[in-house]
Amino acid sequence: MGLNVLVTGGAGYLGSVVSSYLLLKGHKVRVLDSLLHGGHSLLGLYPNRNFEFICGDLRADLVLEKSLVDIDAIVHLAAIVGDPACAREPKVARSVNLDGSLRLFDLAKQLGIERFVFGSTCSNYGKMSDSLKYVNEDSELSPVSLYAENKVQVEQTLLDSDVDSDTTVTVLRFATAFGVSPRMRFDLTVNEFTMELLVNRKLVVYGEQFWRPYIHISDIAQAIGLVLQSSSDQVGGRVFNVGSTRQNYRKGEIVDLICSLIRHEVEIERVHKDEDPRDYRVSFDRINRELGFDATRTVEDGIIEVADLIRHQVITDFGNPYYRN
Ligand SMILES: NC(=O)c1ccc[n+]([C@@H]2O[C@H](COP(=O)([O-])OP(=O)(O)OC[C@H]3O[C@@H](n4cnc5c(N)ncnc54)[C@H](O)[C@@H]3O)[C@@H](O)[C@H]2O)c1
Numbered sequence: 001m002g003l004n005v006l007v008t009g010g011a012g013y014l015g016s017v018v019s020s021y022l023l024l025k026g027h028k029v030r031v032l033d034s035l036l037h038g039g040h041s042l043l044g045l046y047p048n049r050n051f052e053f054i055c056g057d058l059r060a061d062l063v064l065e066k067s068l069v070d071i072d073a074i075v076h077l078a079a080i081v082g083d084p085a086c087a088r089e090p091k092v093a094r095s096v097n098l099d100g101s102l103r104l105f106d107l108a109k110q111l112g113i114e115r116f117v118f119g120s121t122c123s124n125y126g127k128m129s130d131s132l133k134y135v136n137e138d139s140e141l142s143p144v145s146l147y148a149e150n151k152v153q154v155e156q157t158l159l160d161s162d163v164d165s166d167t168t169v170t171v172l173r174f175a176t177a178f179g180v181s182p183r184m185r186f187d188l189t190v191n192e193f194t195m196e197l198l199v200n201r202k203l204v205v206y207g208e209q210f211w212r213p214y215i216h217i218s219d220i221a222q223a224i225g226l227v228l229q230s231s232s233d234q235v236g237g238r239v240f241n242v243g244s245t246r247q248n249y250r251k252g253e254i255v256d257l258i259c260s261l262i263r264h265e266v267e268i269e270r271v272h273k274d275e276d277p278r279d280y281r282v283s284f285d286r287i288n289r290e291l292g293f294d295a296t297r298t299v300e301d302g303i304i305e306v307a308d309l310i311r312h313q314v315i316t317d318f319g320n321p322y323y324r325n
Pocket of ligand 1: 008009010011012013014015032033034035036037056057058059076077078079080081082096100119120121122173174175176177178183188325
């Protein structure tokens with residue numbers, strides 16, 4: 001049966017894809033977003049009668065109260081996203097990502113909202129001591145930025161309070177996303193490298209040996225849908241990494257993949273870095289084993305998709321700050 005779902009950050013890169021996926025699955029979707037990057041991403045959602053939009057800042061209680069009326073489940077994605085954006089405005093980042101998230105969760109508990117799905121990140125793992133190993137949900141977290149620190153703090157508060165609450169909490173740690181979205185981002189590795197190599201035919205890669213996991217945004221949407229339809233016994237008080245163990249790549253491998261797919265003459269400058277605070281390979285066995293989740297799109301699929309968008313000039317103003325956080 002369809003749920004009434006509040007998607008915070010539903011106008012964002014992930015949120016706009018997640019919202020249309022949930023509508024397709026028969027849920028009613030209310031988006032709460034302050035439109036930091038504009039509202040064009042919502043245009044495709046408006047024709048659906050099960051879509052509703054509340055424009056506002058989640059830090060305002062009145063906005064939250066209005067957003068939570070008759071809601072069964074919250075998918076909390078709104079945030080100041082990424083290390084650079086948080087470092088630029090640390091006070092705002094903390095008030096949205098930490099204080100705002102906890103206030104939203106408090107209200108959800110007070111109202112007895114059944115589900116709270118928190119969009120967290122694999123960045124929480126930070127640097128692994130042994131990059132040949134894979135981290136999993138039980139591994140130690142070592143956040144190396146304000147962005148990840150706040151995500152870890154929210155995760156801990158949510159998981160600690162799950163035991164004494166009617167609200168079922170699930171924490172999803174997403175791998176780095178790629179793919180085309182109504183709110184396109186060209187500051188994410190696969191999208192950025194594909195665009196640079198196609199448009200400018202030039203790329204400077206810093207620290208090509210460092211590992212990261214990647215996932216297509218439509219697979220993130222699928223994982224969120226799966227969590228919402230799973231029983232609270234399966235997902236309550238649980239953390240799941242969202243990605244695919246097969247899709248851990250070194251940065252240099254992503255560059256090689258793109259070069260083999262676009263077949264252009266390109267100029268690549270590889271700048272060696274001894275250290276990267278984010279260097280991790282992640283196991284996604286838990287979500288696969290317990291919920292049957294498997295990613296359906298590969299990094300190659302994402303490169304082809306982004307290249308198609310560029311070659312057909314669907315987007316041409318790549319310098320527009322709209323595409324970067
Ligand atoms: N994109 C990734 O690779 C990735 C990876 C891991 C985790 N995540 C998490 O997924 C979520 C979505 O990321 P994204 O890539 O879609 O980012 P995004 O910046 O495209 O979207 C964030 C959205 O939140 C909204 N927002 C920000 N502050 C708000 C506020 N105070 N009130 C209401 N709305 C507000 C913005 O307007 C924006 O639409 C974030 O929580 C992020 O930490 C993303």
